[in-house]
């Protein structure tokens with residue numbers, strides 16, 4: 001009894017310490033203004049609801065000694081009983097205070113939801129673990145000892161109630177936790193993707209990005225779900241193992257040894273699981289590339305049976321390969337699981353059949369032991385199932401980390417140079433001896449452009465001409481900061497600026513542009529001109545702009561181009577770069593584009609750089625540059641008119 005009282009005081013101190021520690025953190029976060037007061041009715045309801053869960057917990061403190069030690073526990077006058085009773089009452093008061101104060105943090109929510117959910121989850125998920133361990137102890141006590149079944153039944157009812165209620169809350173919070181974790185990773189990955197240098201991003205296959213955003217993040221979601229279950233089961237395992245020690249230390253030691261052994265088996269097998277999982281993810285990437293081809297190349301594929309059938313076959317093969325690889329990684333997990341189950345069965349066999357003979361154990365003890373061990377089977381296999389998931393998530397995290405590594409370097413570079421440069425007005429943009437190489441230097445075949453020297457001033461209209469592969473698009477990407485020059489400088493208003501800020505100066509329409517339904521960047525001052533522009537673009541009966549969103553983008557190619565031009569105009573940036581924009585426009589609208597729109601924009605002081613083959617309009621140009629074999633040269637209009645080689 002004295003031991004029990006001491007044990008209770010130790011538990012009480014631990015709970016009090018955790019409570020004070022948590023309150024310290026909450027106070028610090030409140031001081032740092034990370035938490036703000038929020039007295040809502042919902043919060044108050046949740047807070048008081050918690051007392052309903054707490055009531056049976058406190059009731060179980062009353063029932064526990066009656067059920068497990070002495071039916072007259074609360075009546076006995078012996079000093080040890082009085083001491084234990086006091087310790088138990090003290091524990092009750094501390095549990096009540098713990099809830100009252102720590103749960104009070106609900107009225108001071110943290111701005112990062114993790115801080116609200118995390119402690120709640122860790123705390124709540126303890127209960128189902130403790131409750132199910134207590135249930136085993138009750139049943140095993142019922143078999144082995146001569147106790148009044150009514151008390152045990154009462155206690156059983158209380159623990160079951162606690163189990164159900166806390167499981168329900170904990171599972172719901174777990175889902176929230178999983179969603180939050182997956183969302184957080186999603187946000188992180190997407191924000192990093194924007195920081196990957198464009199050249200690197202071009203080299204990453206679609207399949208990789210899809211797999212990272214789908215498979216890897218899903219595996220983080222599943223893991224965050226599983227890990228809480230594992231935590232609850234580990235609590236059950238620890239309590240029941242401790243209990244087993246009180247029944248038979250020999251058998252319990254064996255069981256503990258086996259548990260450690262099983263963990264060891266999994267640790268040894270985890271490199272194999274990791275290798276198989278990694279391989280399956282790579283196969284999945286390959287399959288995702290086929291999905292990308294199916295979406296983007298659908299028109300090409302669907303036209304001819306032979307193409308369609310061959311592509312479908314390749315896709316099926318890749319799908320099979322990907323699932324076979326997953327099967328391999330699952331198989332390794334299954335083998336590890338079976339070895340563990342076998343070890344567990346051997347442990348039961350030895351402790352139930354062999355040890356009783358050797359150590360002369362009583363039948364009741366064996367029965368209680370077997371019962372508890374059999375009960376443990378469920379939590380143990382759930383813990384074991386969770387281990388491959390841990391490996392799985394490790395693979396996903398490593399892949400995400402590797403994927404983002406390039407992004408980190410780019411972020412660092414841009415942070416060093418730029419400090420929120422805003423360029424409202426560009427007077428001149430100058431390119432000085434810029435070179436760029438596509439391949440790495442050690443590669444035998446590399447393609448590069450340079451030297452490029454180019455200048456454009458406010459209110460100038462400049463044409464870029466050149467044959468296929470001469471380097472026009474590469475020059476465009478260099479000028480707008482998508483590619484970083486291998487050497488040379490790009491100056492805006494005479495000053496060197498970094499790539500990111502360079503991009504801010506431009507509004508660009510690429511030859512393979514993507515039209516978003518929402519206008520993410522528009523100058524509100526220009527909004528009142530929208531209807532007039534839609535009229536001019538002959539789109540007013542097709543498209544409306546409401547709250548910055550096009551009512552539709554399901555239009556013909558030429559109409560979409562017109563919409564892209566409007567979108568670009570609404571962006572109102574100082575420099576415009578259009579790559580083959582007029583190519584899909586009908587003659588009337590092409591005329592409007594060159595003779596009216598560009599002229600109007602030039603009058604507004606914009607710098608206009610146009611990649612074009614429309615020699616008919618070259619007379620509008622202030623300057624014409626010609627690209628050949630990656631080099632650029634300024635040409636007079638007259639010279640170009642004589643030459644037909646662009």
Ligand SMILES: Nc1ncnc2c1ncn2[C@@H]1O[C@H](COP(=O)(O)OP(=O)(O)OP(=O)(O)O)[C@@H](O)[C@H]1O
Nearest residue numbers: 202438439447466467468469470471472473474475
């Ligand atoms: N992503 C890339 N990786 C490697 N080389 C590339 C890449 N893009 C272009 N190139 C090479 O760079 C050269 C210039 O290509 P670029 O796209 O700039 O030419 P272009 O003048 O725009 O051609 P086009 O009129 O056909 O669009 C070409 O020889 C091409 O093979």
